[in-house]
Amino acid sequence: MSDITIRQLVKQYPNGVRGVDGVDVDVADGEFFALLGPSGCGKTTLLRSIAGLESVTEGTLHIGVTDMTHVEPGDRGVAMVFQDYALFPHMDVSDNIAYPLRVRRVPKEERRATAARTAEGLSLGGLLDRRPGQLSGGQQQRVALARAIATRPDVLLLDEPLSNLDARLRLEARGFLKELQRDLGVTTLFVTHDQAEAMALADRIAVMKDGRIQQIGTPREVFHSPRNTFVASFIGSHPMNLLPGRASGGRVEVLGASLPGPRLTVDVPDGHEVVWGVRPEFITWSGTATPDSVLAEVSLVENLGATALVLAKAGDARLQCVVSEESAPEVGQQAWFACPVEKTLLFDAVTTDRIGGGE
Amino acid sequence: MTMATRTPSRTTSRTATRFVGRLGFVVFITVVSVFFALPMVWLVVAPFDANPTMSVKWPDWTLNNFHRILENPYAFGSIVNSLIISVGVVALTVILATLAAYALSRVRIPGRDALLYGLLLLSSIVTGTAAMVPTFQLISALGLINTQLGVVLVMSGGLLPTVVFILKDFMDSVPKSYEESARLYGATPFQILRDVVVPVARPGIAFVAVWSVVQAWSNFLVPFILLRDPTLQPAGVLMYTFYTEAGQADLRLIAAFSLVYTLPVVVIYFLVNRKFGFRFYGGIKS
Numbered sequence: 001m002s003d004i005t006i007r008q009l010v011k012q013y014p015n016g017v018r019g020v021d022g023v024d025v026d027v028a029d030g031e032f033f034a035l036l037g038p039s040g041c042g043k044t045t046l047l048r049s050i051a052g053l054e055s056v057t058e059g060t061l062h063i064g065v066t067d068m069t070h071v072e073p074g075d076r077g078v079a080m081v082f083q084d085y086a087l088f089p090h091m092d093v094s095d096n097i098a099y100p101l102r103v104r105r106v107p108k109e110e111r112r113a114t115a116a117r118t119a120e121g122l123s124l125g126g127l128l129d130r131r132p133g134q135l136s137g138g139q140q141q142r143v144a145l146a147r148a149i150a151t152r153p154d155v156l157l158l159d160e161p162l163s164n165l166d167a168r169l170r171l172e173a174r175g176f177l178k179e180l181q182r183d184l185g186v187t188t189l190f191v192t193h194d195q196a197e198a199m200a201l202a203d204r205i206a207v208m209k210d211g212r213i214q215q216i217g218t219p220r221e222v223f224h225s226p227r228n229t230f231v232a233s234f235i236g237s238h239p240m241n242l243l244p245g246r247a248s249g250g251r252v253e254v255l256g257a258s259l260p261g262p263r264l265t266v267d268v269p270d271g272h273e274v275v276w277g278v279r280p281e282f283i284t285w286s287g288t289a290t291p292d293s294v295l296a297e298v299s300l301v302e303n304l305g306a307t308a309l310v311l312a313k314a315g316d317a318r319l320q321c322v323v324s325e326e327s328a329p330e331v332g333q334q335a336w337f338a339c340p341v342e343k344t345l346l347f348d349a350v351t352t353d354r355i356g357g358g359e
Numbered sequence: 360m361t362m363a364t365r366t367p368s369r370t371t372s373r374t375a376t377r378f379v380g381r382l383g384f385v386v387f388i389t390v391v392s393v394f395f396a397l398p399m400v401w402l403v404v405a406p407f408d409a410n411p412t413m414s415v416k417w418p419d420w421t422l423n424n425f426h427r428i429l430e431n432p433y434a435f436g437s438i439v440n441s442l443i444i445s446v447g448v449v450a451l452t453v454i455l456a457t458l459a460a461y462a463l464s465r466v467r468i469p470g471r472d473a474l475l476y477g478l479l480l481l482s483s484i485v486t487g488t489a490a491m492v493p494t495f496q497l498i499s500a501l502g503l504i505n506t507q508l509g510v511v512l513v514m515s516g517g518l519l520p521t522v523v524f525i526l527k528d529f530m531d532s533v534p535k536s537y538e539e540s541a542r543l544y545g546a547t548p549f550q551i552l553r554d555v556v557v558p559v560a561r562p563g564i565a566f567v568a569v570w571s572v573v574q575a576w577s578n579f580l581v582p583f584i585l586l587r588d589p590t591l592q593p594a595g596v597l598m599y600t601f602y603t604e605a606g607q608a609d610l611r612l613i614a615a616f617s618l619v620y621t622l623p624v625v626v627i628y629f630l631v632n633r634k635f636g637f638r639f640y641g642g643i644k645s
Binding site for chain 1: 536
């Protein structure tokens with residue numbers, strides 16, 4: 001079993017800055033787990049701490065039942081693919097893949113056989129004699145992956161695995177990576193700042209900010225039930241509408257209208273300041289007045305292909321919604337915007353924690 | 360100003376000025392080139408002249424001068440001595456400097472850069488002539504006077520600061536992720552150095568190796584001070600003893616020997632350049 005248990009992990013730099021600040025994470029055996037957050041949130045530091053490349057200031061790290069907190073990187077059974085792939089430029093593909101085996105003093109014949117077999121599995125068959133400099137970005141990434149999995153690690157760590165690929169290749173590599181992880185069944189952690197990547201690949205996501213975990217959950221949980229406004233705004237290809245409002249008798253006063261409020265998980269008094277949140281994808285519009293809706297003027301329509309992004313203004317507040325391209329409103333038009341109450345989220349305006357809605 | 364607004368006379372005078380300027384430049388370059396080329400021409404031509412003088416002239420072709428080298432009892436041995444000393448210096452310098460440069464490149468210690476600059480500065484001021492007496496006393500105290508080991512140690516000591524300084528720069532440019540990657544596979548620091556850092560920094564190492572050979576090969580002062588026995592002396596020092604019976608500098612022997620003395624360095628340079636190439640491996644965007 002190679003599940004990962006992290007308890008109260010702290011990484012403090014000599015200048016007093018805490019890159020990772022009291023993190024608890026449990027990753028199940030064979031799970032594909034994403035560390036997601038904006039740059040500087042400590043996700044890479046956490047990954048490097050698991051690899052052993054950063055020393056841990058406080059807390060513990062277990063892989064399986066073994067305490068790995070202060071074990072040398074090479075003895076952790078962990079393999080890592082670096083953001084720049086870190087392929088050795090003076091070795092050909094075969095030697096690169098076989099290097100971990102060379103360190104372990106595996107005989108040369110066996111090394112070459114393992115390298116050839118691993119390369120074949122990642123469709124690198126004809127490239128064994130090439131140098132990394134002669135490979136495309138996608139091929140380099142597969143060589144780096146091959147090198148990482150050639151030793152059958154217990155844990156695979158990926159640092160921004162797709163960030164060095166161009167957009168089209170990225171989609172292809174995403175599918176490839178997901179399949180590979182499922183075939184190998186290896187516990188995998190990857191770091192990304194791209195929420196779409198995390199949503200598409202991961203079984204579970206840990207959203208991080210300022211060295212702390214904001215929420216851990218499945219892609220569905222972080223999307224539909226974000227724990228606070230940070231997670232709500234970070235997840236989703238279009239940022240969530242987060243607008244200030246007031247709770248009043250089970251309803252919410254927002255955008256100059258009174259809308260039905262979701263079921264609250266915390267009792268709040270009437271007039272309590274809240275943040276009303278709805279994803280743009282769930283908002284619908286109508287050209288005629290409808291109950292429980294907001295009147296706003298359409299100020300911008302962006303065509304996104306099959307859908308259109310509509311920006312509407314109600315007073316100073318802005319509302320975004322994504323609608324089907326065929327049914328997009330006209331710019332300058334007055335429209336009534338409504339959203340289903342089960343998709344409405346409420347957050348406390350002060351603590352930013354979610355107090356209502358969600359699944 | 361455009362062509363259309365120029366009057367013909369102005370254009371002519373401008374062209375003339377430009378021509379004179381150009382001519383002056385060419386003459387200057389020629390004089391400078393000849394000044395530097397003359398010793399080279401002498402080096403190539405004089406060995407084949409039956410009666411070489413201090414000036415460059417069309418030679419009276421002969422190969423007899425090279426026979427004189429074979430007749431000299433110490434000449435061949437001195438070339439071997441030069442090789443022994445140079446190889447010793449290069450081996451010691453490159454091995455020690457590689458280890459030191461890697462450590463200095465990777466380990467953060469306070470005052471590291473000050474230490475490097477200090478060493479570099481001191482080594483370029485306080486070598487050779489200024490340190491002659493203390494060097495002699497030190498080697499004498501070590502009992503290494505009149506040994507090639509003593510010469511190798513003193514020369515390596517003189518070269519090390521500069522070589523460490525240059526190599527550290529090359530090692531700084533090796534991406535950290537290469538080493539971290541090797542570390543994750545369980546490689547020891549020595550394995551990382553051998554398998555990753557040294558191969559990637561190879562152009563730099565080849566450069567300092569050639570540079571050290573040239574320095575050791577052409578060094579006169581250190582072996583001159585430390586070696587008494589002519590059977591141990593390198594070529595550069597031996598040449599100093601080439602006099603005729605009349606007490607004149609034996610130009611025929613010196614000319615021929617100079618050429619023989621120069622050739623190995625030129626050959627080494629081309630060999631190393633072909634084998635290692637002074638080129639760089641690049642990582643990808645990081």
